[in-house]
Amino acid sequence: MTDFHHALHSLKVWDTELPSFDPASAPPEPLPLFHDWFTAAVAAGQTEPHTLSLATADEDGRPDVRTVMLHDADARGWHFASHSTSAKGRQLAARPEAALGFYWPFQGRQVRIRGHVTTGTSEEAYADLHARTTGALASALVGRQSEVLDSSDTLAEASAAAWRRAEAEPDAPAPSWTLYVVEPAEVEFFQGDGRRRHQRLRYRRDPAAGGGWLRELLWP
Numbered sequence: 001m002t003d004f005h006h007a008l009h010s011l012k013v014w015d016t017e018l019p020s021f022d023p024a025s026a027p028p029e030p031l032p033l034f035h036d037w038f039t040a041a042v043a044a045g046q047t048e049p050h051t052l053s054l055a056t057a058d059e060d061g062r063p064d065v066r067t068v069m070l071h072d073a074d075a076r077g078w079h080f081a082s083h084s085t086s087a088k089g090r091q092l093a094a095r096p097e098a099a100l101g102f103y104w105p106f107q108g109r110q111v112r113i114r115g116h117v118t119t120g121t122s123e124e125a126y127a128d129l130h131a132r133t134t135g136a137l138a139s140a141l142v143g144r145q146s147e148v149l150d151s152s153d154t155l156a157e158a159s160a161a162a163w164r165r166a167e168a169e170p171d172a173p174a175p176s177w178t179l180y181v182v183e184p185a186e187v188e189f190f191q192g193d194g195r196r197r198h199q200r201l202r203y204r205r206d207p208a209a210g211g212g213w214l215r216e217l218l219w220p
């Protein structure tokens with residue numbers, strides 16, 4: 001067995017004390033439950049619970065996925081930010097649909113969200129970026145995300161210049177920086193269980209109920 005296979009096969013999931021989840025006591029809407037689970041993940045010491053997988057599809061329907069940071073989750077939806085000129089930005093312009101995935105292993109919890117994607121105004125994107133760290137601004141000012149880079153030296157120069165500008169000019173705009181909001185059509189909560197009797201609760205928008213939510217249990 002290679003080191004890789006040895007390491008891979010030595011790993012387990014759901015072998016720690018996991019919280020219980022009773023879908024019957026879940027709220028009628030997914031947002032309060034997401035807020036509860038997120039807060040509990042932070043309290044449990046889950047590392048970086050605000051990072052999520054963002055899946056999009058390109059014009060030909062080919063899927064793509066990457067990690068981004070959660071900027072908010074409110075009545076509008078789940079917010080993240082990126083460059084409109086990046087691969088994901090181009091994919092979302094062509095097909096404004098996305099799926100999001102959170103995994104919080106400390107509690108054996110997963111949350112999945114699917115929905116239509118809208119963009120915030122440029123004022124919102126500006127406010128979102130300028131409420132963040134100097135590093136976030138410097139990173140946004142570098143720009144050219146997902147373009148082919150000719151060398152690491154080119155990046156080092158561009159990054160140093162962006163840091164100088166972010167420090168000297170904290171109000172500097174990053175025009176392609178865009179706030180995206182995923183308006184949930186489906187939100188699924190998964191609670192892992194040591195005996196594999198995982199609980200899955202899916203909320204689905206019910207067009208017949210004027211935008212209310214249907215709640216369904218799913219087989220694990």
Ligand SMILES: Cc1cc2nc3c(=O)[nH]c(=O)nc-3n(C[C@H](O)[C@H](O)[C@H](O)COP(=O)(O)O)c2cc1C
Nearest residue numbers: 051066067068069081082083086087088089145146
């Ligand atoms: C922990 C983590 C957080 C990240 N957060 C963001 C983010 O909030 N926005 C962003 O544009 N890229 C973020 N990235 C980088 C993306 O994963 C990705 O490399 C980049 O956005 C280019 O993706 P694209 O080519 O699919 O557009 C993050 C990466 C990691 C590992």
